[in-house]
Amino acid sequence: MLALASAASLMVALDTLVVSTALSTIRVELNASLAALEWTVNAYNLSFAVLLMTGAALGDRFGRRRGFTVGLAIFVAGSAACALAPSVDALIAARAVQGAGAALVMPLGMALVSSAFAPDKRGQALGVYFGVTGLAVASGPVVGGAITEGLAWEWIFWLNVPLGLALLALIPRRMQESHGPDGALDLVGLGLVGVAAFGVVWGLVRGNLAGWGSAEVVFAFAAGVACLALFIAWERRVADPMLPLRFFRSRAFAAGNAAVFFAVASLFGAVFFLAQFLQTGLGYGPLDAGLRLLPWTLTLFFVAPLAGALVDRHGERPFMVAGLALQGTGMGWIALIAEPGIAYASMIAPLIIAGCGVSMTFPAGQNSVVGAVPPEAVGKAAGTNSTLRELGGVFGIALLVAVFAGAGGYGSPAQFVDGFAPALGVTAGLSFAGALVGLALPKHQLRPRDVVPGVELEADPPVGPDGLEAQRAV
Incomplete structure (x- = not known):
């Protein structure tokens, strides 16, 4: 179960990041604009979210x-x-299809893993799950660079075909079926949240090209917000909601989701521009650029499983706050020293610091969210968290592209750095914002194993299946 879900997660995450070191080549070979490069990444994130x-x-x-x-x-x-x-244009359309498939793979894989492990082992299992995902993050830029430079950028997508076919053959024999609560499908809720997410994401992606005050963008945001309000009103009154709003009464659920939103906004924005900086700003080839990102990305594979195990013992808040603070420190450091011809050695330390930070963040955020709901609701919790992650990624890239386009461009290395440095500074700011949100997490979630008669626990209780928060032990 864990191995298959992790392998599928690796493939989905690999495809998100494997394109990062190919963006410069795609820009030249397909005559793609900055807006088209943004769509190459965000078409996937749009349908995903x-x-x-x-x-x-x-x-x-x-x-x-x-x-x-x-x-x-x-x-x-x-x-x-x-x-x-x-x-x-065809590439962007196909990326949207990929995102639709990933929208089923990622939340259901996480829900399958979460439901297969007891609460006291869930953090460690999720640490392994995200550690394998970290392997994709670590190898994605290198694999993408090696294939783009040695073969052609098209082959970075062919990699998924044999791996995916092998997993499809193993799933019926090695993975057990599981279901959420046995209730009616909330079709109205599905439609409202789909339109709401589409409106908000479309506005974010189109804002740079069409103009943030254009009728198209304003209408998209207005429609998204209106449908979100209707979704909330509907979920309050429907008998079997797809997202029980009572979940947000838990600080662990609400703050964990918000902090992960900022974490992914920072991470995706940094990935989008760092690979291009190494190529356009410093003159490295795709493979060399991917290799030079390893001090940042490789930490995800080693640190995430360890952080996941420690989260079970010490709670989520310290890892979320410290992790995002480290991510912000590393990105801010690079923003301050970035210049054409900068020695790569000066980037190694901040890359390692940022990588260790983000590696601590994701197991903590995931454990906080799924640990705040009853076992039968982990699918809904996972879907909510994954949606906010992808929205965070789209928001981060859109925001950084706007900052970059306003200050720099692709005309020369110096012009690229003029936009890159302030964009990466915004990445650091997003991380620090997430760290502040992380302070709202409880010291440790109150789970059934933690309840000791006569002792009041300083924690947020999980949301009970009956719709009311479990009472603190007194």
């Missing part, structure tokens, strides 16, 4: 393993379409 909660709800209703399998098949088909894309 819009369909995540839908994917989680469908998996809960019809079977998580079944939904996981369908999503993986869609992802493999989308990968083949990316590899065969004759133009940047």
Whole structure:
């Protein structure tokens, strides 16, 4: 179970980041603009974010393993379409198909892992899960650079096909089915949240090109916010909501989701520009750029499992706050020293610091969210968290592209650095904002094993299945 879910997560995460070191090559070979490069990344994130909660709800209703399998098949088909894309427009469309498949794979994989382990082992299991995902983060830029430089950028997508087919053959024999609560499918809620997410994400992605005050962008944001308000009103009155709003009464759930939003906004924005900085700003090739990102990305593979195990013992707050503070420190450091021709050696220390920080953040955030809900609701919690992660990624890239475009460009290394430095400074600010939100997390979540008669625990209780928060032990 854990191995299959982790392998699928690796593939999905690899495809998010493997394109990072190929962006400069795609820009030249397909004559792509900055807006097209942004769409190459965000078309994936757009369909991913819009369909995540839908994917989680469908998996809960019809079977998580079944939904996981369908999503993986869609992802493999989308990968083949990316590899065969004759133009940047076709590539963007195929990336959207990939995102639709990933919207089933990621939340249902996490829900399958979370439901398969007891609460006292869940943090360690999720640490392994995100450690393997960290392997994709670590190897993505290197694999993308090596294939782009040695073969062609199209082959970075062909990698998913044999791995995906192998996983599809193993899933029926090695992965057990699980379901969420047995209730009616909330079709109205699915439609409202889908339109809400689409409106907000479309506004973020189109803001730089169409103008933040344009009718298109304003209408997209207005429609998204209006549908979000209708979704909240509907979820309050429906008998079997797809997202029980009582979950947000828990500080662990609410603050954990908010902190992860800022963490991913910082991470995705940094990934988008750092690989390009090493190539356009410093003159490295795709493979050399990927190798030089390893001090940052490789820490995810080693630190995340250790952090996940420690979170079970010491609580989520210290790892969330310290991790995001370290991420912000590392990115801010690079923003201050960035200049054309900078010695790469001066970037190693801040890259390691930032990598260790983000590696601590994700197991803490994930454990906080899924630990705040009853076991039968982990699918809904995972879908909510994954949606906010992807929205954070789209927001981070859109914000940094706006900052970059306002201060720099691709005309020369110096012009690129003029935009890169303030953009990376914004990345640091997003991390520090997440650290402040992380302070709202409880010291340690109150789980059934923690309840000791006669002792009041200083923690947020989990949300009980009956819709009321469990009472603190007194």
